[in-house]
Amino acid sequence: MTESNHVFDFRGEPWWVDHSAHLALIRPATPLGAWAFRRDRREVRMGLDELLQQAMRVHDLYDRLNLHERGRVWTREEFMLGFAGDVGDLAKLVMAEEGARDMPGGRAALEHELADCLWSVLILAHRYGVDLETAFRRTMAELETAISARLLGDESPA
Incomplete structure (x- = not known):
């Protein structure tokens, strides 16, 4: 079963998710914020800090x-x-x-x-x-x- 692309709320911001294969690319739906990559549903987010x-x-x-x-x-x-x-x-x-x-x-x-x-x-x-x-x-x-x-x-x- 494949998941569709969608926008969800994360820490008060809308985020866009593109599920493809075993890697989900996550980015803020707004221009500010860092890209994040998830593998097997565990989030690894690399922010400015x-x-x-x-x-x-x-x-x-x-x-x-x-x-x-x-x-x-x-x-x-x-x-x-x-x-x-x-x-x-x-x-x-x-x-x-x-x-x-x-x-x-x-x-x-x-x-x-x-x-x-x-x-x-x-x-x-x-x-x-x-x-x-x-x-x-x-x-x-x-x-x-x-x-x-x-x-x-x-x-x-x-």
Whole structure:
């Protein structure tokens, strides 16, 4: 018996479920929120806090490696420079995805670089003491307000 796709309430939010084979893909029905994957009906949800925890484990491993190989760890500025390099690599991969240049690695390289960039953002936010979820929600609300106001202004008769 297969289950149909549906929306259900989870923690006060509507969630959309797509059941296929033995894996159910779950995502918020709204634009905000993390993707979650379930196997055999046990939910494994990776939210921002868990992404940060995993990013910090990798950060700590890099610190250990850099101490071992170089006798020091990266500064916040060096993390930012690494991020800038990752964004440059991402730009080349996006151009390749759009057919504007040739780059090895294809889609897998694009996914990897997007994940690298997310890792850098998470680490920089942590290193600068920024509550990324709060800052994101506040910034998106400000943008929605500003863009909506501009759109309403454009709809006024001249």
